[in-house]
Amino acid sequence: xxxxKLHMEEDARIxxxxxxxxxxxxxxxxxxxxxxxxDMCRHRGGPIHLCYADSAGxxxxxxxxxxxxxxxxxxxxxxVYWSQRQMLLLVRRDGNTGPWxxxxxxx
Numbered sequence: 001x002x003x004x005k006l007h008m009e010e011d012a013r014i015x016x017x018x019x020x021x022x023x024x025x026x027x028x029x030x031x032x033x034x035x036x037x038x039d040m041c042r043h044r045g046g047p048i049h050l051c052y053a054d055s056a057g058x059x060x061x062x063x064x065x066x067x068x069x070x071x072x073x074x075x076x077x078x079x080v081y082w083s084q085r086q087m088l089l090l091v092r093r094d095g096n097t098g099p100w101x102x103x104x105x106x107x
Contacts, residue, residue: 002092004102009086013105015039015049016077016090020098026105027079029088034079037071049105 006014014027024039026049039048046063048071054060059068077100080089090102 002095002097002100004090004100006088006090006102006104007086008081008088008104010083012088013049014088014090015103015105017101018076019100020096021076023074023076025074025077027077027088027090029081032081032083034081035071036074036077036079038074041066041068042072 008014008029010029010032012029016025016027018025024047026037026039028035028037037048040046041048041061041063043061043064043066046061048061048068050062051059051068052062060066061068076093078091078093081087082089092100
């Protein structure tokens, strides 16, 4: 089983790359709630982690200015946050032991 442990404070975003699957995932921790979604815009594959909020508060893709309406939930990586220790655990669901880079996204 492939496991990664990260010391994380609340309100963090983590970018997970799965090169063998050709996928990028975005793990978001906010208010002790976790989500794992695709980091690729459905329109042309732009990086969701670089989205900006417009004047109405809607998130928009930085490549073509498309509004992000619904994000694609992904299950290749399971995420668990242990708030008392400020620890984020990421587990590869398929047990693949190949490289899968993980980095914190600056907000």
